[in-house]
Amino acid sequence: MKLRGVAALSALALGLAACGSGTEAGGGGGDITIGLAVSTLDNPYFVALKQGAEKAAAELGVRLTVVDAQNDATNQVNQVQTFTTQGVRAIIINPVDSKQAGPAAKAAENATIPLVAVDRSVDDGKVASEVASDNVQGGTLAAIELGRATTGEVVHLQGIPGASASRDRGRGFEQGLNSGGIKVVASQPADFNRAKGLDVMTNLAQANPGIKGVFADNDEMALGAIKALGDRAGKDVQVVGFDGTPDGLKAIEEGTLAATIAQQPDVLGRKAVEQAVKAAKKEPVQEVVDVEVKVVTKKNLAEFKK
Structure with missing residues (x-):
């Protein structure tokens, strides 16, 4: 990797540290960084979603940076805006509030960065793919x-x-x-x-x-x-x-x-990363990905x- 690529990734890590808790997963290959903005990690369901996303990122050889909005919609918009300035190739958002996620979607669109919604939809904004349960x-x-x-x-x-x-x-x-x-x-x-x-x-x-x-x-x-x-x-x-x-x-x-x-939160996270990587590579994506629910x-x- 070129030195300026290393510098860019270092800046990304530093910038996101101020916006929320961030973790990275990757197989060390490729030059694709995906940003994942989770509504909250104070919930085992979303922890499982994050883990599914991290596993998929590792298998696909991309870097995944995760931030936690702590159920604050304004904080999440700021986190997505930070992603757009740090060179990520695609963004996955699990909205705190579907209505208030509009400015985040607009920020991604203005930066020509594809946005994937996972688990919850974005009411007013452009998304490349929506991955959710019915x-x-x-x-x-x-x-x-x-x-x-x-x-x-x-x-x-x-x-x-x-x-x-x-x-x-x-x-x-x-x-x-x-x-x-x-x-x-x-x-x-x-x-x-x-x-x-x-x-x-x-x-x-x-x-x-x-x-x-x-x-x-x-x-x-x-x-x-x-x-x-x-x-x-x-x-x-x-x-x-x-x-x-x-x-x-x-x-x-x-x-x-x-x-x-x-x-199946781990499957939701996995499929969101799969669609984000395709979007980052400008490959065809599936606009709607449904993940089955079951009565237990x-x-x-x-x-x-x-």
Whole structure:
């Protein structure tokens, strides 16, 4: 590698260090650097997504630089803008907020750097490829499964309001409600966070003492809800989550979580890197990449435990 290439990569590392936590993975080959802007690494789901991306980067011989927005949409825009000034060949964004990711997409477009969205969409901006689970289908499956597990009044713990995953899972959940005898009596955001899920569920349970079920837009909030419900969880109140995280699977095994809709975050990360590398090389990319979701219950739990 030429000296000026080394200098450019050194500048990249220094510049990103000021924007968030950064890690690099690569096979040491090629001259392609991909930037990955993750919404938060304070969530095992996104840690798995990052690990899948890092493994793909290593196998493809490209350099991957990861930054953590810590669920701050403004911080994430700044991180993407920094990427555009540091010579990356493609950018992958896992938006904190799909609506607020527009300026990040515009910055990439202005710099003629291809942008790949992963797990969540970008509402207003140009992307070369979108890699995501079918969250609408997942929400529908969650409603069907909750309807199988219980009947009566249920509550819905929503994710970050501006995130496409929250909107799509909520839309799918509403579509699936007619499949069973459940009725939503309260919905409230808990921002995909376990501690907030605990707080919100505590308040909702007090306001709605007769509830029989909970759907949470991710396993972290579901686990918070389980803690708030105490001995009621898995007995007179059934909880369904989303993601299929190790802690979620453990809760299914213990009987406190009735089901979760398993995504494949490592596959999402891998496919996002694959599309980003193709875009960086100006090769044809797949505009939409769908990754399958599956219902996990105690019956098929063994298939998902690693």
